[in-house]
Amino acid sequence: MQTFGQLASSPSAASGSRLEQLAAALPKFETRGMNFFYGTHQALFDISLKVPQKSVTALIGPSGCGKSTYLRTLNRMNDIIEHTRVMGPVLLDGKEIYSPDVDVVSLRKRVGMVFQKSTPFPKSIFDNVAYGPRIHGNRNRQSLVEIVEKCLRQAALWEEVKDRLKDSAMALSGGQQQRLCIARALATSPEVLLMDEPASALDPASTSRVEDLIIELKQNYTIIIVTHNMQQAARISEWTAFFCQGRLVEFGLTKQLFTNPVQKETEDYITGRFG
Ligand SMILES: Nc1ncnc2c1ncn2[C@@H]1O[C@H](COP(=O)(O)OP(=O)(O)OP(=O)(O)O)[C@@H](O)[C@H]1O
Ligand SMILES: [Mg+2]
Numbered sequence: 001m002q003t004f005g006q007l008a009s010s011p012s013a014a015s016g017s018r019l020e021q022l023a024a025a026l027p028k029f030e031t032r033g034m035n036f037f038y039g040t041h042q043a044l045f046d047i048s049l050k051v052p053q054k055s056v057t058a059l060i061g062p063s064g065c066g067k068s069t070y071l072r073t074l075n076r077m078n079d080i081i082e083h084t085r086v087m088g089p090v091l092l093d094g095k096e097i098y099s100p101d102v103d104v105v106s107l108r109k110r111v112g113m114v115f116q117k118s119t120p121f122p123k124s125i126f127d128n129v130a131y132g133p134r135i136h137g138n139r140n141r142q143s144l145v146e147i148v149e150k151c152l153r154q155a156a157l158w159e160e161v162k163d164r165l166k167d168s169a170m171a172l173s174g175g176q177q178q179r180l181c182i183a184r185a186l187a188t189s190p191e192v193l194l195m196d197e198p199a200s201a202l203d204p205a206s207t208s209r210v211e212d213l214i215i216e217l218k219q220n221y222t223i224i225i226v227t228h229n230m231q232q233a234a235r236i237s238e239w240t241a242f243f244c245q246g247r248l249v250e251f252g253l254t255k256q257l258f259t260n261p262v263q264k265e266t267e268d269y270i271t272g273r274f275g
């Protein structure tokens with residue numbers, strides 16, 4: 001079966017409307033009229049967005065428009081910031097993630113996150129990747145060995161580190177550290193990967209490796225990525241959401257949004273007139 005990602009990348013998806021209907025029918029995430037506050041400061045206004053499953057959705061927009069805030073509402077990372085408030089449904093597979101009965105640790109197992117600055121723990125390469133499975137109760141050495149190898153392979157890092165798994169992760173290069181963080185995020189078998197500018201601190205070669213990896217991963221994962229790099233959004237995503245001043249201005253197939261945007265604000269942004 002083709003994923004939405006593959007369908008969206010195919011030339012026959014040019015019109016998009018059928019595909020958009022299909023994707024909207026089975027969203028991985030959905031927010032409906034969602035508002036978000038830091039204390040009294042409202043950072044997101046009335047965000048209604050359906051994120052299609054098993055594809056890459058890019059969040060773009062000027063600095064301060066709320067991209068990271070939106071991303072963090074999806075695995076409740078904003079919960080750790082005091083005096084924050086989410087109003088309006090945030091649904092994962094149709095279920096409200098802010099319900100009192102939702103276990104946040106399990107939610108974050110399903111919805112992993114990779115940050116802009118690679119953040120390996122000051123531990124060995126092996127222990128970084130085994131960290132999540134151990135937290136979730138996996139004490140079986142053989143199983144951990146298998147998970148670590150599988151995830152490092154998925155993150156295209158295995159060949160570079162297989163002979164030094166006991167070395168500190170801090171001794172890896174920036175690009176390797178970022179791929180290690182991706183491996184660590186994959187180790188808990190998430191369904192969704194949230195990535196906040198994962199390649200912005202990397203050189204072109206490492207960026208290209210991370211992009212290839214994202215394209216590879218979308219076969220099995222729903223990926224939502226914040227990026228300031230519009231070429232990157234165009235290269236790796238099927239869907240793009242353009243945010244401005246806390247509002248979702250436009251959402252659609254990346255190809256259409258970049259070549260034939262509906263809103264003037266989107267056009268001004270992607271042609272570099274502001275932001
Ligand atoms: N921890 C916080 N406490 C209070 N306000 C915050 C906090 N984090 C972000 N904000 C505010 O929320 C708004 C959206 O910020 P956010 O970080 O989501 O923007 P962004 O689109 O990710 O920007 P950038 O592209 O610069 O990363 C901004 O006005 C910002 O000042
Ligand atoms: Mg941000």
